[in-house]
Amino acid sequence: MGSTVLISKTKLIVLCVSGAVICSVVGIACWFGRVPGSTSSNASKSTQNREDFLPGTAPWLNLHLPAYTVPRHYDLVLYPDFYGTNSVFYGNVTIEIDIKQATWYLLVHIKDLNVKVKSVTNKLTKSSYGVSDQWEYDPNQFYVVKTKAVIEESATVLLELQFDGSLSNGIVGFYKAFYANNTKAMATSKFEPVDARKAFPCFDEPNLKATFTTTLIHKPDFTALSNMPVENAFQRPDQLNQTRFQKSVPMSTYLACFIVCKCTYKEKILSPSQKKFRVYAVEGSEDQIDYALDFGANVTEYFETYFGLEYPLPKMDMIAIPDFVSGAMEHWGLITYRETNLLYKEGVSSPSNKQRIAEVVAHELAHQWFGNIVTMDWWDDLWLNEGFATFMAYVGTDKFEPEMEVFSQFASIEAHTVMPEDSVASSHPIIVPVKRPEDISAVFDAISYNKGASVIRMLEAFIGAEIFGDGLKAYLKRYQYDNAKTYQLWESIGQHAKEWDIEVIMDTWTKQSGYPLITVAYDENTNNITASQMLCKDTAETIDWPTSIFDYKWEVPLHYITNSGGSDSTFPWIHHNSSTVEFVSPVDLKQAGNWLKFNKNNTGYYKVRYPQAWWEKLGTLLKNDIEALDAQDRAGLVYDAITLPPYGLMDYSVAFNFLNYLENEMHYVPWLSVRTNLFTIRDLLNDNSKWDRFVERLVKNTYDSLAWKEGGSHTDKLLKGSITRIACGHEYMECLNAANSKFTQWVNDPVNHPLEVTERYEVLTYGMKSITEEQWDTVWSRYSSEPVATAKTDMRRGLARTSNEVLINRYLSYALDKNKVADQDLPRVISYLAANSVARPIVWNWAKQRYTELRDRLGIDNRYFGRLVPGIASHFTTNEMLEEVEGFYALHPNAGAGKRAREQSIEAIKQAIGWKQRYENQVNDWLENNV
Template identity: 40%
Template sequence: MDMPGEEYKGGGIKISRNAAIFIACTFGSSLLLVGLLCGLLPADDPCNIQVPEPTEPPVEPVETTKALMTTERAEPTPSPGPTASAPQPWDSLRLPTDLIPSHYDIGLRIYIDDEQRFVGSISITMECKQSTHLLLLHSKELNIIPTSVRMLSVDEGWLLPKGPPRLFPANQYLIVEFDEMLTAGKSYIFTIAFYAPLEDGLVGLYRSSYQANGETRYLATTFFAPTDARKAFPCFDEPAMKVTFNLTLIHEDGYIALGNMPLLRSESAGTGWTRSVFAKSVPMSTYLICFVVCDFVEKNTTTGNGVLLRVWAREDAKDSLDYALEKGAQVLDFFDGYFGTQFPLPKMDMIAIPDFAAGAMENWGLITYRESALLYTPGVSSSSNKQRVCAIVAHELAHQWFGNLVTLEWWDDTWLNEGFASYVEYLGTDAAEPDWGMTDQFVSADLQTALDADALITSRPIIVDVETPDDINQQFDTISYNKGASILRMLQNFLGEDTFRKGLANYLDEFAYSNAKNTDLWRVLTEAAVEDGKADIKVEEIMRTWTEQMNYPSINVTRDYTSGFTLSQNRFLINPAANTTTDYDDLGYIWYVPLKYTTSAAPNFTDPTLQWLEPEREQVSIDFDDGMTSEDWLLANVNAYGFYRVNYDEKNWDLISKQLTEDHEAIPISSRAALISDAFNLAVSGQLSMVTAFNLTFYLEDEQDYVPWSVLNQVLGYVDLMLSRSQAYGLFSTYMRRQVEPFYNYVGWNDTVGSHLDQSGRVIAISLACGYGNEDCVNTAIEYYATWMADPENNPVPPNQKSRVYCTAISAGGQEEWNFAYQEYLSTSVATEKNILLAAMGCSRIPWILNSYLELSIAPNGTIKAQDAENVAGYVASNTIGSDLAWDFFRVNWDFYRNEYGSSVFQFSDLIESVTANFNREFQLQELLDFIETHPDQGTGSRAFAQAVDQTRANIRWMEDYEEEVMEWLEWAVTA
């Protein structure tokens, strides 16, 4: 691409160089008059005005101004014409389109070490599309300097605001009114100056910290998605407002600055200060802007297509960067080829941030990561950590195309970003690590997670209206990520790989550097299907049924055992007794269903028969043509590509169960996993006997593959949760201990043998064996931990087994074992080790230790980072001894959790889900309802609370309907 030079381009304004110099001089003089924020004019200012070095801005103190400007609803003066009671532009969540930006010049001076604040100025070039006297920008918790506000028109000169700018906090708007109307068709430059504290937070522009050689070191970093660029500078903070921008950062000496684009130059900005100037960006949305000021070190390589790839971390983590660097280069080159469009920037930086809310953020050209998502330490980190690093790197690199190059038009299509990245991360990981079986792993990791979440009446369609800022944050959930990925995988399967890739390439080509909606994608894929002779596949018509209504179907397969079978569908709900009243639209809760099937008479798992179920046909009858007999099984949804569950008549279930017992490998891994998940969930919903579901588990004595055991761990983990305080739990533990014992004996403890999937299977085998009281497993774990305690400098625990060993030993031990883990948590600099220890400390069976742990997690200026406090509550809640403690603690400390996480993308909903997960009694439901009623301000947790109520009701029903039945089956199975 054509890399811009350093000269000011002027956005969309067409003026001569002399006129530009005159305007810049006039503008520079006006900034000088108000002492504009400490010398933040670009160094290549054509007037070469020398602005004084920093002093305090000539305004009120930060705290006072912030309070005045953010706590009250500030109404602007009504415009002439409409009455004051009529809807005003600032009442809408969406910005008006009277003014459209084309370029930003951003200047920031960041005080990291002592004063902990930032000051800045911004000029925005914009075009007036429709005459207006009103400018709306997003601004959140910024202190505006009123005398800095200017609007410049090349033809009309300066336009002064009508009074100081005002805030409308409900929609986070900064409102600027002008006496004169801005003229349609003309371009303008708007300038404004501001300042704010550099807080130790997790969103916007914030300060992070880490320990090195006994001292605390700091860095400034950003997390703007989806709506927090407005916390760093006033802007048009919507994804459709894609613009170019120039960034200049002034920071203390001793730090380096990174941005989306390459650094053009770094120069002195006065004693103790450095000015870093970055190249002009490609057009991009504000939520993707990123910059970091730090003292980190890097490793680098150049990809096959000539992109400079660098990975960054604090110096003592430098040796943990190699894996991400190697796989990042491989994945970047793979996506270049797969998408048919090369990565358009000259460099890609990936950086590990010590304090980070999410797993990673896909900022264009500068991806930020939580440390555990980027750093892999051989010999210390586990194979699951290794896979997480590779998968998240692939996910974020996929976003450089899906999300960055082509961006969603509005947040109701969040899944266009996240669903795509969540699906193709498996393709990228598979290209980098072809022996990991990522195709099968999708079934256990993404598909089943999505099916579970979407079975609730409190789910939502993939595409919904977004009406508040909290609504935007709540789009980043399992439905957008996992269900989005799953329906794209289904789409790829029925379109065919070649047609799917052709459509994606055309989509990226047509909408590069702009925005798209889901209907644009469907159109392009349909066109590709027509080109490939598949005109009967109407992509939009099909996919509307999967994106515009929530839930999914259960496909009923009923055989006559003579000539054929029939197919029908019904809406699947995990709790069919739930109140189905909802605010969401639907299409009759019937779907276009691509169903692929095969039989034992003529098994074909690579190219199975495709049969469509269409909304207008209630039932489809199919005749066998492969010599099928009444003793042959029928298997539908081969390899689990369809986003639905399949139920058979009782005899076919028995035939499948018999096949699994006799030779389970006759059915592929993904299908075995789906059978287990379908059976137990259909049983919970009342569509299948619980006995039939449990009968499938007999074959597990012979199962040695990771993916089916992973799914079994999920579905029986639910049974475990429900029975944890039931008299049936002893029988359940005995049965599970017996079923996992052959797997445990097969895999052993030697982590040096076997493939990556073997190691993953070993983790599950040991986790289940120890968890259900296998004596050899428990004793081995305790012995490993005791050996480590005796010699803390030499940890003998196999890296893959640390989670279970630490948890088992702490559960069996007391204060001494817990204290040892805590001291190791404080002393280790390895992020993944910290995470494991943090989880293990929640395994104690001593209530006062758990309560102290909860208190420690929210202590001001404590040893546990803010990014991890909600995890501690979840870890304690997952412990039967600690579940009530965590729920009580959550309620008592609601204000802390609401203030800290209530506007977060992921953390708040995860916290609510974890502290209510085991609720299955009426009194718990009532406590939950009472709490919701007395705490109506739920932020981004409103949907999570509604889902917790729905799930609790489903759990209560499960206990009422199945506790005795399961107990009777377990009594029979254990004694059989």
């Protein structure tokens, strides 16, 4: 039995005396006789049935915690000992639990913790139930406590547990984050989705909300932060500080956060609530926090009005963490960010850095309502958190940074990015059943974020912003401090939008994968338009898509714009139970100057295939009068034009003839929507010299008027970068020479030739291709000492551009050295190198050889690890490499959080092979005749 491994009382006393500091931490960890954080528990680990239960009746055999226990409150004490070379933590937690049905068994989640029960008592009577057994059930990450006396129905028990763990199991859970070239460290945490169990025993499911009272023990010259403000703090006899925080509102475990650091902050007072709003960063970064402070405080005040609900906690802290696994995390009242997503320095950070910071800050603040006050019931509905926060980031940014024109970029950033992976059978519906931890981690993907946000924008567009806002307010009010499922959101919105059956409409978008292709036909005799829908996918795809409850038909709002105005409240729909809609065109399309374009403002999540004559008409229209359609409508057209031919849905000649209008395109977003696709074609062509000349012709006007020049609006600055990337990336010599000369000047004499921030990315990316080892080392040393994270990013990317094999291997060896490349940056370095065609085979072989090492460093359940190898593989375009990739996956069958990413990479290689067979000649022929 589990209790047999507990150490003797005598040994306990000896340990307590020798470890006086530790033991005085409310007795934490005295009972441990070995190094904290080793993965085995003091109690025995078991994968077996503990007793002769009927199959399926032992509660620890279920993936979910038993429904008969409901946590109400955590009283949690944590002592992270990360000082010097130490890297452990000790804890004690008392969990108040309501018992709904008589039982002997209490289950909590744990992972990589050493745990021991201290007591199980009745809260009311104070009587002890005793403990007859305790063990870890590893397959489901449970710690099971069996009591001696039965716990009666309706009792409230206090379960007290002692535990310890390691702070160096990667950068999730409770961990030690290094900075200042590994000379300094802090203790911090990141739990979503299922890593709270790595920091303390808990009921680690999002719908098991409870209140928290947290106490952090730390050295006096460090600051302790948690979700709530400090209630009291004092220095203990052992010279450590004990900081206790106020009791929280009920919250899910994944939102808890604990930080001990040497940090500084700046503060604003929110109006009208008078609550404190602070931005923290490690010492030395004070000069980079003003932007996030001003913008964040404004957005918080605005969201209080927008959601009709005051931000509920007494304070809001946002903090930049030097080693952070994701972009940011919405811990309630203590939002943590990767430094590049919070710290802005005027003159050093670029306009795109600024926009990214605004969007991430607004996203995380939106979560304080959407996600934190009302939480998805289970991870199936993750999109409710992420799709909404992604959408609301645009609302918040547009309010305070209107010159960023973020809504005009919306479809280019969200829909156009996710559509490629949503066009193949390995995609998944927005609402997706997930159970295992690795599947939960994997669902934090573009479908939940980008597609989720896109269908929300489509909903807002057809019901109107006001009704949409009223529906959200009703939803938040109704489910506050509780959990909700997707249909409950549709119910709340539906009550304000009675004209539509919101649930049916939105189910067609959230419960099946893919999206519709709208094919338009026109009858000149009747001036009738027929629009029909079908699943948008490669016509040559041989893999069957899974069956769909809607048979891959959608409810499609067909907003349109014509030369005499756009559709407003009345517009045609294609319904999911009929494939087509026919209607009379509002303008006579036989007339030369009349035209119609669907998907007004690009708010619909679909593509449109027009008759060839319409493409020609729209192309001519834009050549003569580019302002006839606004930038986002033009972006929609170029995106549909360039992405339909590879699926066999349109001829490349029609698309390329239309793209000729780009010679006049001077707005950022159409270029943003076409950029990646230009590079995709380039990478697929064996001989891309003619393609380069074609693209050079398209970009020349815009390049000549913008590249390497100062000034302009925010989007002009973004366009300048984008157009330079396209030009240099297509071997436009004038561009490459300029980038190389600017790089050489900077590398030789940075004082007199600093990099202009709006050009830094391009100079470092395209100026570093053929540099010397000495120059590379100079950039590396500047990278290592650069204090501004946003500037470091461009250098990190530039370092990966070299075509020198010695330098590529040097960079790979640096990537494995934690002192040189932080955990958070490792996946990026690999993906930058994989994008370099010279480095790609080297990176591939390196990743294969180092696979287990990479897995151990990043973790098999880590989605960034899961996507790492597939990310390299998806660049391949030959049968030979397809076989090699499949062989490698077969060799390592446990894909962890990378299962879907692997499938997607296989499909991507097959698509590339198919493209070369079917379209390479077609494209070359067109280029031959037209360039």
